[in-house]
Amino acid sequence: MKNWLKTALTLVWKDLVQEWRSRDMLTAMLSFAVLTLFIFNYAMELNPASRSEAAAGIIWVVIVFAGTLGLNRSFTAEQDQGCFDALVMAVPELSVIYVAKLITNLLVMLFLTVLVIPIYSLLYNQSLFMPMLWLVLLLGAWGYSATGTLIAGMTVQTRMRDLLLPILLFPLLMPVNMAVVKAAGAVLAGSALSGYASWVNLLLVYDIIMTVLSILVFEYVIQE
């Protein structure tokens, strides 16, 4: 078990260092996120009256769309020069790869969230530093990464690759999308926890089910 955890953390560290050296993906994701915010601004005529209501939905959509760019890349580093075979040989159990990639993707999503929310606050002059909002977004990002990592592991091995990921992923994410937007909307509207507790519970249930299920089936994703 100790060995298992150590291997997972080593893999996470490897991916983070690799990304940090070029910062290609993070730059692309952040630019994409800000550009999407601008598109929303003009598409929806965000005036002060409607923006509190819409804020939760827009922030989540921006994070989800930008997150797809990151997910698409999460297995591509190992595609070159037989690195994937080396990775498979290096781990005690194949599910370690899934857990490591899940943690990496989650950290990337959180990093993106930490940058996008202040930018949103700045652009719209609306303070978003609320602990419960962060909790909801954390649970949402977990569910997103849990399902997304599993799907990305499969789509990278198909012909259509990047094209296929959102098509496969978005239908599975419907509960997360609904729950995050509703719960975050309630937080922004200033309602008490009891008003959106069922959405938070739903997120937790989704996250746990998808993580456990993915760990169980992941060995079939890379079995050759």
Add this chain to the structure above:
Amino acid sequence: MSSKNKLLTPLTLLSVVILLAAFAMVIFYAPVELTMGLVQKVFYFHMSAAWVGMLAFLVAAVAGGLYLGRQDLKYDRVSASSVEIGLVFTAIANFTGMIWAKPIWNTWWTWDPRLTTMTIMAFTYIAYLLLRRGMDDPSRRARFGAIYALVGFASVPLTFFSSRLLRTIHPTIFGGSSADMAMTGQMYQTMAVSLVAFTLLFAVLLWHRSRLAAGQAHLAELQAAQDEALFGGDSDE
């Protein structure tokens, strides 16, 4: 490839007969609903098609799980066939629902939980078929198909539950706290026959489609063997 099972032809004929009987019952036997009028009659096939759509997803997930456990391509063929048929029935359920919703809810579409869930389910089916088309290796195609069927099946109840948390205007006909639509005995009988007809039709279609898939796999094997015999294994050229 196994020869045709003796049961298949009689079952196919039986499903046609029951389907025609259900049709006749819907038209001639079931009474016209008091407030909704004739359009309510679409309900019998709507409900049956929706049931088959969900059943098909269950079958696909179970067959997918069996494939992962036993690595026998037979289960993969059942799983993929079930998804194909399920997509058609889900579409039928959605379209018949729209025909009913326009006069009754005064709109073709509404963000109702069951409606939304069925449509998301249809998109999951489409994604499954696209995923399979992106791979040539039968074993990988089967593994990924099975995984996606399982994960999709796990997410559908959550989608339903989350959209139910929002709101519903769908008539609750069974097991709800208040029945929105009271059904008479003749209506129940018609519905039961429709359900049996659609379920049997699904079983028969699944059987035919799986046989077809088995035939295709066999043909591919024969062609590969022929290529090898003709070109000495250099089948890439």
